[in-house]
Amino acid sequence: MQDDSLTILIADDSNTDRLLLEAFVRKLGHRTITAVDGVEAIECFHRQQPDIVLLDALMPRMNGFEVAAQIRREVGDTFIPIIFLTALTEADSLAQCLEAGGDDFLTKPYNSVILKAKINAFRRMLKMHGTLQEQRDEIARYNEHLLREQDLAKRIFDKVARPGYFKANNLRFSMSPMAMFNGDILLVALQPSGNLLALLGDFTGHGLAAAVGAMPLAQTFYGMAEKGFALKDMVRELNAKLYEVLPTGVFCCACLVELDFEHHTLQAWNGGLPDLFLVHGREQRIERIPSKSLPLGVSSSDAFDPAPGMYEMEPDDRVFLRSDGIHETVNAAGDMFGEDRLEAILHRDIPMAAMFDAVMQAVNAFAEGTERTDDVSLVELVMVPKQAFQTGSDVVPLVRELQGPVDWALDYELRMDSIRSFNPLPLMLHILLEVPGLRGHAGDIYTILSELYANAVEHGVAGLDSSMKETHEGFVGYYLQKEQRLRELADAWVRFHIEYRGDDNGGCLRIVVEDSGKGFKEVPDMTMPESGGQFSGRGLPLLKTLCRSLTVLSPGNRVEAVYDWQYKQSRA
Amino acid sequence: MTEPVSHLDQAVIAELQGIMGDSFGLLVDTFRQDSLGRIESLRQHVAGGAAEDVRQVAHSFKGSAANLGALQLASLCQSLEAMGKSADLADAPVRLQHVETEFTYVIAELEALLPG
Numbered sequence: 001m002q003d004d005s006l007t008i009l010i011a012d013d014s015n016t017d018r019l020l021l022e023a024f025v026r027k028l029g030h031r032t033i034t035a036v037d038g039v040e041a042i043e044c045f046h047r048q049q050p051d052i053v054l055l056d057a058l059m060p061r062m063n064g065f066e067v068a069a070q071i072r073r074e075v076g077d078t079f080i081p082i083i084f085l086t087a088l089t090e091a092d093s094l095a096q097c098l099e100a101g102g103d104d105f106l107t108k109p110y111n112s113v114i115l116k117a118k119i120n121a122f123r124r125m126l127k128m129h130g131t132l133q134e135q136r137d138e139i140a141r142y143n144e145h146l147l148r149e150q151d152l153a154k155r156i157f158d159k160v161a162r163p164g165y166f167k168a169n170n171l172r173f174s175m176s177p178m179a180m181f182n183g184d185i186l187l188v189a190l191q192p193s194g195n196l197l198a199l200l201g202d203f204t205g206h207g208l209a210a211a212v213g214a215m216p217l218a219q220t221f222y223g224m225a226e227k228g229f230a231l232k233d234m235v236r237e238l239n240a241k242l243y244e245v246l247p248t249g250v251f252c253c254a255c256l257v258e259l260d261f262e263h264h265t266l267q268a269w270n271g272g273l274p275d276l277f278l279v280h281g282r283e284q285r286i287e288r289i290p291s292k293s294l295p296l297g298v299s300s301s302d303a304f305d306p307a308p309g310m311y312e313m314e315p316d317d318r319v320f321l322r323s324d325g326i327h328e329t330v331n332a333a334g335d336m337f338g339e340d341r342l343e344a345i346l347h348r349d350i351p352m353a354a355m356f357d358a359v360m361q362a363v364n365a366f367a368e369g370t371e372r373t374d375d376v377s378l379v380e381l382v383m384v385p386k387q388a389f390q391t392g393s394d395v396v397p398l399v400r401e402l403q404g405p406v407d408w409a410l411d412y413e414l415r416m417d418s419i420r421s422f423n424p425l426p427l428m429l430h431i432l433l434e435v436p437g438l439r440g441h442a443g444d445i446y447t448i449l450s451e452l453y454a455n456a457v458e459h460g461v462a463g464l465d466s467s468m469k470e471t472h473e474g475f476v477g478y479y480l481q482k483e484q485r486l487r488e489l490a491d492a493w494v495r496f497h498i499e500y501r502g503d504d505n506g507g508c509l510r511i512v513v514e515d516s517g518k519g520f521k522e523v524p525d526m527t528m529p530e531s532g533g534q535f536s537g538r539g540l541p542l543l544k545t546l547c548r549s550l551t552v553l554s555p556g557n558r559v560e561a562v563y564d565w566q567y568k569q570s571r572a
Numbered sequence: 573m574t575e576p577v578s579h580l581d582q583a584v585i586a587e588l589q590g591i592m593g594d595s596f597g598l599l600v601d602t603f604r605q606d607s608l609g610r611i612e613s614l615r616q617h618v619a620g621g622a623a624e625d626v627r628q629v630a631h632s633f634k635g636s637a638a639n640l641g642a643l644q645l646a647s648l649c650q651s652l653e654a655m656g657k658s659a660d661l662a663d664a665p666v667r668l669q670h671v672e673t674e675f676t677y678v679i680a681e682l683e684a685l686l687p688g
Contacts, residue, residue: 087635109638
């Protein structure tokens, strides 16, 4: 339809009327094709693909109604106006024309004014329909493109989120397989200290927007967790990263929790997600951990509070993390599942281990008979004794170094201001993990560094006596006193001296931590304490089991640890 | 002196002549042949009592006649069509006679319009 002229098929067995109509149509500037009966009309239609079909109702061989029905079947979505030519006047006969697939009818005697008006009207409809189809096809192409991009985003999203410890034996979760499309993300990592870290996030928006945000989120999370950063530092950094990367209006409601299996404590930070439920089994008490901060990526200002709360847990106590999917689940009557129903299930007299399934079953039963709009994300983390915790997987480090420094030494001195406010361990660990193959020993290395540093700061610089830590009250008092002393001290230091030599089979790490303190009054007892679970005295004797040698150098303000390691069997 | 009664709608004829131009003669000729064929088949169907066939042929004849402005002829065809439809052909022979007579007037008038 480049110009305004159309190709019009005229099918009529009456020679007079056909001749006449052909002349009428040509006079209006259109091309004509003519057929003398229904069969010929179909043939002409196939051969010449007319824009409009004018059909006599009564024709030999195949009548107009049959012709119209067949054309409609053949062209499907394509719009071909069919106009019946008829001397019929009864309403029901005219209705029959329309029912057979006709779009209009033209009654004899023909009137050139009416014919012109009808053809013009259908030409406008054809143009409109053509435009609509073009737009529809364009939308279909865009949609296909979008689906491809979403598929790509999903693959990236899955890869980025995947290298987590999802098989940990104290973890259960339900995430929609379409999680990416509702913007929910779960990340689980292990600190070098052995603490388990989990992040549940809910991005505003979904699809690509969520995937774009998920990448820096996951990389920062896993990267920092691996290096042993504190939860607070991670939250601050995640916020800064997302604030930097995400456009305004896109952010991530999230909660981060850290389970310390040694001290049976939970650190939890909630920014914008529904309350976490901390279930204390023995006390039959549910503690809610509400959001106390802006979500990640909203603001870089002081309004953002990265400080986590600290909670005590006993073995088998559990904490539930969730996005808004559960309480926003709607039943057939349009009611929301809500907070109260959820809390009521946790209050029910059922075994702790059955709670997760009970919640999921209740939500599914509630939503029965509805089309789910938001998928449910629920995560359960259980406090277990340290020796009972199993990661369930061998997570391969993101990067497998083939080359790195093999022979070096490092001296690093922290002055008083740094000792008070800075945690040097992630930095030191970061340097050490650049050593080929040492990543697999990050837990040991972290323990050695942290214990030597704690020893230097607490006993050396602050001059505290570890026997204070033997009771819980003393433990708290001990740390209060530590803060106090560190505030008062004006001039003190802690020095790290690290030497490393390695070869193809493994290597040897020598770590000396020296402090400005006076040293020990007497050489500490280096044997392991009889019972576990004591807070004090754990440090240095524990290291002895990890290291080839551990030596306190006179006058007691220098401790040397020598750590040997070999490539693990699993090395590819 | 009175105007001779026309069997054709002059406005329709004028429009047809305008649209058909040189083909007006072909149109008249086609109409004549179509009509003679239809009259012949109407005779057979009326004689044979084939009411449905009478209805269909009369219907087509009516359409063509109307298209050429032969309104009286179209009206006669319509009454014949109605007889076919009601399956009562008692008066059909007489009505067909009227159709034939009217057709001779119409075609004479149309041919008179042709040059030469």
